[in-house]
Every structure is written in C-alpha cells, then in structure tokens.
Amino acid sequence: MALAVEREFIGAGCNRIVNNVSWGRSGLVAFGAQNAVAIFCPQTAQILTTLPGHKAVVNCTRWLPSSKDAFKVQHAEVHYLLSGSSDGVLIVWEMDLKKREWRSILQVSDVHKKGVTCLTGLIISHTTAMFASASSDGLVTIWELVLPYVTLRDCKISCLESLSVGSKPMVALSLADLPGESGHVILAMGGLDQKIHIYLGDRKGNFICACELKGHTDWIRSLDFSLPLCLDSENESLLLASSSQDRSIRIWKMVMRLSSSNSQVPYKKDEGIGLTSYIEGPLFLAGSTSYQVSLESLLVGHEDWVYSVEWQSPIINGSKAHQPMSILSASMDKTMMIWRPEKNTGIWVNVVTVGELSHSALGFYGGHWAPDGESILAHGYGGSFHLWRNTGMDCENWQPQKVPSGHFASVSDIAWARNGEYLLSVSHDQTTRIFAPWQSEANTDTPSRLQNDASDSLETVPDAVPTVFTEPPVEEQLSWHTLWPESHKLYGHGNELFSLCCDHEGKLVASSCKAQSATVAEIWLWQVGSWKPVGRLQSHNLTVTQLEFSHDDAFLLSVSRDRHFSIFSIGKSREASHHLIAKQEAHKRIIWACAWNPFGHEFATGSRDKTVKIWAVDGSSSVKQLSILPQFHDSVTALAWVGRERSINSGILAVGMDDGLIELWSVSTGRTAAGHDSEPSAFSAVLSIRFDPVLCHVSTVLRLAWRERCTGGDSRATELASCGADQSIRVFKVCDY
Secondary structure: OOEEEEEEEEEEOOOOOOOOEEEOOOOOEEEEEOOEEEEEEOOOOEEEEEEOOOOOOEEEEEEEOOOOOHHHHOOOOEEEEEEEEOOOOEEEEEEEOOOOEEEEEEEEOOOOOOOEEEEEEEEOOOOEEEEEEEEOOOEEEEEEEEOOOOOOOOOEEEEEEEEEOOOOOEEEEEEEEOOOOOOEEEEEEEEOOOOEEEEEEEOOEEEEEEEEEOOOOOOEEEEEEOOOEEOOOOOEEEEEEEEEOOOEEEEEEEEEEEEOOOOOOOOOOOOOOOHHHHHEEEEEEEOOEEEEEEEEEEEEOOOOOEEEEEEOOOEEEOOEEEOOOOEEEEEOOOEEEEEEEOOOOOOEEEEEEEEOOOOOOOOEEEEEEOOOOOEEEEEEOOOOEEEEEEOOOOOOOEEEEOOOOOOOOOEEEEEEOOOOOOEEEEEOOOOEEEEOOOOOOOOOOOOOOOOOOOOOOOOOOOOOOOOOOOOOOOHHHHHHHOOOOOOOOOOOOOOOEEEEEEOOOOOEEEEEEOOOOOOOOOEEEEEOOOOOEEEEEOOOOOOEEEEEEOOOOOEEEEEEOOOEEEEEEEOOOOOOOEEEEEEEEOOOOOEEEEEEOOOOOEEEEEEOOOOEEEEEEEOOOEEEEEEEOOOOOOOEEEEEEEEEEHHHOEEEEEEEEOOOOEEEEEEEOOOOOOOOOOOHHHOEEEEEEEOOHHHOOOOOEEEEEEEEEEOOOOOEEEEEEEEEOOOEEEEEEEEEO
C-alpha cells in the first residue's frame, strides 16, 4: 500500500542564544532550533520548515540580502541564509523566492575550531557578497561569496582574511560600505574586552585596525551600522549603534571630512579635559578621505543587560534607500524599546516600550524589525517569540500578535487526548504544553487581547486565572492564563520518572523510573481518581524505557534497557489484579520502543540493534515471534501502530530512528482481529514510505503517536505526531497515494 505524507504542523522553541534570529527582506524569520535552522512566517504564525545539516546547536543566522541592503538586488530570484553552529561549521542555504524551496549549497568546517558566535553580511552586487564570522577560537574571518544570478547554480566561497583578536573573543559584528570611498568597507567588532574595534578594508580583504572606541564598561553584545546619511548639512555620515551588558546604548557618528594627502592616520590631541574632548573620538583615514568619530548619544533606560540593538529597516524608493532615524533595543529586563531623536532638540529618547517589567523569568535575547518597520520581534529566555505590530492610524499602537510556540529543550513524550482534539507534550524544559488546531470563526468585533496596561507591572502581578480565548493565545497569555495548578503528587519511585502510560479506559496509570537494580526497576500501578498505588510489578533489572497497554487493556507491555520485554496480565476487577505471563530477551541491545496492534494482541519492539521485531501473544501465557523487519540504518527509538482494515488485521507501523528519520511500514497478519490461532507465516510487512529528511527531525525521534478520526462516510484522515531531541513537535497527514 503506497502512502503519501505531508507536514501539517511544527512546534519548536528558539535556541536561547543572542544572535540566533534573523528577519529577512523575504518576510521570513530564521532561527536555530537545536541542530536545525527553522523558518517561520510571521503572517501565518507557522513554522514552514526546518533545515537539516548542522550536527551541533545552531548559534547564529544571517540573511543575504538583509533588509538593510536588499535594495541593491531588488529583483533577485533567490535569497541566501547563513548559519553557524557550536562546532564551528558554517552553512550557506539558498531559497527560491517563488517556489519557497530550500537547499544547502555550501558548508565550511575547517576554519573555525570552536563555536561560531556571530555573523554579519553585506551585499556588493547581484553576484557578490561579503560576510564575516566570529568564533570563540579568537578569530574573525572575512569571506567572499560568489552568487549565481538564478537558482540551481553553483555558489563559490573563499576566505579573504582571518583576523586574530586574542584571548577575548568577539561576540558582535557589523559590516557596511564606507561612505565617500568607493570599494572600501568598514567592520566593527566588539566583545569581552569592552572596546569597539574598527577595521577598514576593501572588497578583497586587506583589513587593518583603524581605531578603538571606548566607553562601555562591560561586554559589548550588539553592533549595527546605519546606511550612510546626511545630518545637519554635514558631509555624509555613518552611524554605529552599540549595546552592552552595562545596560546602555551608544550611538557613534563617523563624519566624512575633506580629502587629505597624509598617509598616516591622524589623531586629534586635546590637552583640555571637557565635554568636547569626551565626546569627540579619534580620526581615521581611508584612502584619501579622513573620518571623524564622535559619540552622538548615550541612551539609558533599560534595567538589565542590553543584548541587541538594531536600526529600523530602510525605506526603499526605486533603487535608493532612506534610513529612518529609529533604533530598536532588547534587554534582559524583558522589554524592547524604540528610540528616536526629538524633532526640535535632536535628543534621542525612548518613544515606545513593549514587553513586561521582568516579573516573570528572564528577558529577551534579541529584537528585530520587520522589513516594513511596522512589526518588531523578540525572542526570550524561555525559547519563546514575542511579536508586536503597530496597528495605530494616527498614533502608534503596538499590539501583540500570534507567533509559533514550542519547547526549548528535548521533547520526551507526546500523547493525543482520547477524543483526538488535543496533543499533549512534555519536555526537559520542565513545561507541559497542549497543542490543538484552531477552529476560527468569523469575528468582526476589535479581538480581546491581553491587558498590558497598569495591571501588568512590578507592583501588580496578574493572577493566573482561567481565560476564554477568542483567538489563538500569544505567549504572555500562555504564560499567565493557562497555568494548571498541581492537584496531586504521587510518591513511590526512588529515582526520576522515565516512562508513563494510561490504559484506554482512563482508570489505571503505569509508571517507571531510572534504575540500576531490580528493586528500583519495578513498575507502579496507580488508580485514577484516588491516586492510590494498586500494584508493583517486578520483572526488569534496569530502566523500563516504555510502557503500553494493549487496546483492550488486557495486557501491559514493558521494554527495558536489560534487553527484555515483559507482558503482564491486567485484571478487570475493582482492585487491579496482575501477574507476569511472559518475559523474553528480545534484542541484542537496549530496547527503546514498543507498540501494540490496535486490532489484536500483536506488538512490535524496536532496539538500538537497529531491528524491529513483531510478536504475538498466543492464548494467555505464551509469546511467539512473527517476523523481523529488515535491518534499519540506525537505532530504532520510537514505534507507533495504527489500524487500517480490521477484516484482515492490517495497519501501519511508524518507525522513528536515532538520526531523526521516520519510515512507515504496511503490516498485516492476514487473520481476523478475533482469531489468534492462524499460522505466523501469514504476517507481512512492506515499506510504504520513507520520509523526506526535510520533513523529519534533525536528531533522535523520542516518541510517535497516531491520531485517527473519521471525516464522514468511509474516508479517513490519519495523522501522525512525533517529538524529538531537536526540541520540536511535528504532525503529519498520512493518506493513501
């Protein structure tokens, strides 16, 4: 039976790293989600895809072109994305703008020996770009990227220069064209030494240190050049915004002066110590033009580290771009601020503040402008996104918008609600989340939103009360108004829990914990409602990795690190009766997964030995092996079985592996669900589909769960949910091909 698969949903949180997010001119947002590069669309609040390729955590992303220099290549058919990971690998991705298709075109792994901390880029022309990468190994590397004008052509990369910055690495970079000198570029870098280092070079490298800007008193976390502009009838200027852990933002002005024939970099000396000598910085020379650096403004308003600062995206008019005088900052005080100069005085002031006043958890790791300048996006400590859009007509009115949501650590388990309406997930980020499709109805009223006025402050913390939503909740609402209070705590296990399951009637819960001995490895049974322990099942010697009740709740299946499975008979009496009916060493390595056939008492086991075996409970006291599937290419870590045709006892077995890939197998015993006496040779298993790696997880699949619901008549819509160590949850639609 041939099957077709399409992805319906991805839920994933953002890596909690400063330079992890990038909002491109294409309107799409790129971010690191564990080892994957995820792409989401702010208009639909959906994650579109995840790009596999990195083998370590993704630290930073950067679009080429960025919103700042996209006016140079307005009619380009493709955009590019840079990503860097904690193992020092750089990948260049290509996106076809019309088809929304992605591919990895370049990978560099032999330059940086430690994690890539920051990326910055500059479009030179339709076919050429420059970018710089900083790493914890103390190197800042300048690259040239030769781009094809159309998609599906080769792209070439070359290392122009590597700058050694010593034992205190750089964590912030910004690259820009230098005004007035064609062919010259300027690179600003900052990091742990509290200084901003200005380097000058050309489009083939040849970078030299021009000057250092001092003033910040803690690590520099973000740097961003504006486009060249003219201020107060001066010559063309370049503005550099910097933010620091000293809670301040500085704006530096670099003004082009008259041509000079001096070959040395001139420095102005001032014997007096006054305001002018404090504000004015060094001069530096580029070609025949000198530039005066001065401190334009010092912005103080945040109450904690300022992790990012970014100029508003330019307004594009034809082939020209105008730089708005507007800066966005994001801080660990859980606020973002928009700063602009006053019209009369020119003094920079905070004109908009969004977010909370740090009464819950920690704050924002970064803030970003939308290409049109009408939306701002933050990503926070909890792996969450926060989006505001200016909905005002005559005055600014920034309102929260929908964003993707998900876990920011490994997702260890998932389960569908009994009616199939909700998907429950648990994660090592210590949160439980409930996902559901949003059945929207026409609503012409201004929708209800979270009140973020005086009630949301340090003095008055909002109560966690049940709330009825008329639209999908934003992150603030999820944090405060969907918290479920704890009603019971069940004691008994000696170590942290490892596996949990409930019978299909909702009356009995089985649990296991991490174990190194038979006593600790026992399985506990709990009665739903009274929450009293009603049984302790002993069979295994090591951790029980998964538990599952048969669909008629007659048996409980357990698999373990000790390479055995066990079958327990579960009685239907008021007080649960149970006894061990079978225990067998089934695999050569750890058994990670198991699954029952919904139509009978056949079950599957999956192991680190890369095999899946099919078994059947015959009668009430014996287990026979029916089949073994062809060996898989990696460890089998998750299994789920869904029924298709009861008359021939057929179904689909989903197999998840350690590398994140998923396969679907059509299986059939060739006998009715009621009969268990036919010959084992009747069993058959055929590979129906192997998922495209782009659809799959980028690391271990930890759980698979089927959701089956009738859509009317005899047609069915079958959905498969998966979760993994890549901190993502995925839902796939499976149908006959």
